[in-house]
Amino acid sequence: MIKRIFKNFKMSTILTIITWTIILSFWYIITKLEIFTSTLVPSPYKVWTTFIYILNKGYNGIPLIIHLLASFERLFIALVLAIITAIPLGLLSGYSRRVRAIIDSIVEFYRPLPPLAYYTLLILWFGIDNTSKIVLLYLAGFAPIYIACVSAVTKINMDYILSAKSLGADSKKIFFKIVLPACLPEIFTGIRTAVGVSYTTLVSAEMIAATSGIGWMVLDASNFLKSDVIIVGILIMGLTGILIDYGLRYLEKKIVYWKGHV
Amino acid sequence: MTKKDRKSLIDIKDLHLEYGMKNNSIHALDGINLKIRQGEFLCLLGPSGCGKSSLLNIIAGFIKPTRGSCLMEGKPITGPDWHRGVVFQSPTLYPWMNVRENVEFGPRMRGLPEDEIKEIKDHFLEQVKLSGFGEKNTFELSGGMKQRVALARVLANYPQVILMDEPLGALDALTKVNMQILIRDIWKENNSTIFLITHDIDEALKLATRIVVMSKRPGKIIKEFNVAFTHELFENPKYTIHSDEYFEIKEEILQIINSQIEE
Numbered sequence: 001m002i003k004r005i006f007k008n009f010k011m012s013t014i015l016t017i018i019t020w021t022i023i024l025s026f027w028y029i030i031t032k033l034e035i036f037t038s039t040l041v042p043s044p045y046k047v048w049t050t051f052i053y054i055l056n057k058g059y060n061g062i063p064l065i066i067h068l069l070a071s072f073e074r075l076f077i078a079l080v081l082a083i084i085t086a087i088p089l090g091l092l093s094g095y096s097r098r099v100r101a102i103i104d105s106i107v108e109f110y111r112p113l114p115p116l117a118y119y120t121l122l123i124l125w126f127g128i129d130n131t132s133k134i135v136l137l138y139l140a141g142f143a144p145i146y147i148a149c150v151s152a153v154t155k156i157n158m159d160y161i162l163s164a165k166s167l168g169a170d171s172k173k174i175f176f177k178i179v180l181p182a183c184l185p186e187i188f189t190g191i192r193t194a195v196g197v198s199y200t201t202l203v204s205a206e207m208i209a210a211t212s213g214i215g216w217m218v219l220d221a222s223n224f225l226k227s228d229v230i231i232v233g234i235l236i237m238g239l240t241g242i243l244i245d246y247g248l249r250y251l252e253k254k255i256v257y258w259k260g261h262v
Numbered sequence: 263m264t265k266k267d268r269k270s271l272i273d274i275k276d277l278h279l280e281y282g283m284k285n286n287s288i289h290a291l292d293g294i295n296l297k298i299r300q301g302e303f304l305c306l307l308g309p310s311g312c313g314k315s316s317l318l319n320i321i322a323g324f325i326k327p328t329r330g331s332c333l334m335e336g337k338p339i340t341g342p343d344w345h346r347g348v349v350f351q352s353p354t355l356y357p358w359m360n361v362r363e364n365v366e367f368g369p370r371m372r373g374l375p376e377d378e379i380k381e382i383k384d385h386f387l388e389q390v391k392l393s394g395f396g397e398k399n400t401f402e403l404s405g406g407m408k409q410r411v412a413l414a415r416v417l418a419n420y421p422q423v424i425l426m427d428e429p430l431g432a433l434d435a436l437t438k439v440n441m442q443i444l445i446r447d448i449w450k451e452n453n454s455t456i457f458l459i460t461h462d463i464d465e466a467l468k469l470a471t472r473i474v475v476m477s478k479r480p481g482k483i484i485k486e487f488n489v490a491f492t493h494e495l496f497e498n499p500k501y502t503i504h505s506d507e508y509f510e511i512k513e514e515i516l517q518i519i520n521s522q523i524e525e
């Protein structure tokens with residue numbers, strides 16, 4: 001069993017490595033053959049040197065780390081707000097049909113909307129600064145966490161609650177000792193989805209209106225046809241996205257180590 | 263003190279239960295009269311779907327009867343209560359708590375002092391032969407061990423009656439026999455009162471002081487047997503019973519249940 005997992009792990013790692021080797025060599029060959037101009041498709045080497053340059057000198061005189069921090073500050077504030085509001089509201093909705101009837105309809109209405117559709121409105125209302133972006137990201141992150149909480153509560157094993165009652169727990173203790181932990185695995189999945197959705201929304205938002213941030217850097221570069229900077233930006237976004245999810249998965253393993261055994 | 267003189271703990275009178283609404287209802291229990299007396303080991307047998315779990319759930323306070331009364335020491339049962347401990351067929355241990363925390367759950371919920379909680383936990387983990395497993399995760403245990411933790415968790419509240427719904431139904435034959443011995447020993451040692459549902463006639467004969475047989479749905483009590491094999495087996499757990507009485511009662515119960523299924 002262990003051996004098989006190990007083998008599978010190696011197998012999938014090898015496949016990932018092969019995939020990326022192919023993509024990189026394809027890219028390299030295309031630029032080597034000069035099928036497109038280097039303004040359209042810069043060579044891997046060019047992108048690498050640009051990355052090193054941006055790392056050292058920043059972009060537009062602003063260090064890369066400031067761009068990243070600007071993005072993550074928005075993301076972080078929005079997600080913290082989403083977590084502390086969506087979890088209680090979601091759990092409450094799971095408990096009470098009435099609360100669900102109210103909140104569900106709102107969430108279901110705005111969730112399928114493309115965020116950029118109402119982003120312009122948010123800019124009108126909250127200005128072009130951070131507030132409108134944080135509200136946008138908050139809305140994007142709220143829905144997945146809320147939905148996960150509702151589903152977790154409605155799926156909870158009733159025997160957990162009944163056994164807790166006949167062991168002498170009152171409703172408040174049942175909520176904190178039984179319902180909340182029983183919902184945690186799904187809440188975590190919800191948070192991971194929320195982070196993913198907010199992250200993509202963030203980059204789009206910065207591309208529409210911002211003066212800093214990793215999304216803005218890419219947009220600004222495209223105005224000046226700096227495709228090497230665009231690619232560096234995209235790679236940074238992709239890698240940070242993977243890193244964030246990796247961190248969350250690590251936390252998940254630590255906190256809900258019993259996931260799958262409910 | 264003879265059996266009849268023993269204090270009756272649970273009094274069920276003319277109990278009816280219907281699930282669902284008027285024209286779409288399932289008549290589950292039909293005029294149940296039953297007493298559970300202090301210190302007895304009562305086993306409930308009956309064909310599948312006859313309402314055994316429903317009866318246990320009413321005694322536990324999980325559901326309310328449609329008609330009739332279910333009293334504990336003269337007072338109506340209005341909801342779940344730690345005086346009536348419940349062991350489910352699949353152990354409902356909380357996976358986010360380790361074995362120790364699961365066993366301590368009841369006493370802790372009731373706000374007992376910390377040193378008393380610890381004493382209780384040590385005592386009952388030892389009684390179910392799981393001392394040293396306290397810090398294990400529940401999902402690392404075997405089915406039999408899980409059920410022992412579930413039992414210890416219920417015992418930790420010193421309930422006046424322990425209700426068990428096919429607690430050994432999911433275990434393999436060997437584990438089952440060992441668990442039967444363990445349950446009997448605990449019942450004797452703690453002077454507990456146990457109400458146990460099973461579909462295994464031998465299990466009932468080997469454990470019970472009284473066996474109640476139910477009809478098919480709507481469930482009625484059709485026969486009661488007072489038996490004492492459990493005392494013999496307590497003295498000598500490895501002993502196999504050869505008495506004619508054992509086989510006569512077993513045969514009779516089998517016939518009752520089969521006649522209920524065939525009809």
Ligand SMILES: Nc1ncnc2c1ncn2[C@@H]1O[C@H](COP(=O)(O)OP(=O)(O)OP(=O)(O)O)[C@@H](O)[C@H]1O
Nearest residue numbers: 281282288290309310311312313314315316317479
């Ligand atoms: N919540 C419920 N709603 C509607 N019908 C129910 C419900 N619970 C049980 N029933 C029905 O009531 C009848 C008795 O069910 P119960 O679970 O008490 O039987 P049982 O004797 O415990 O069966 P088994 O031996 O299979 O465990 C069954 O026909 C069942 O389908």
Ligand SMILES: [Mg+2]
Nearest residue numbers: 314315316427
């Ligand atoms: Mg049942």
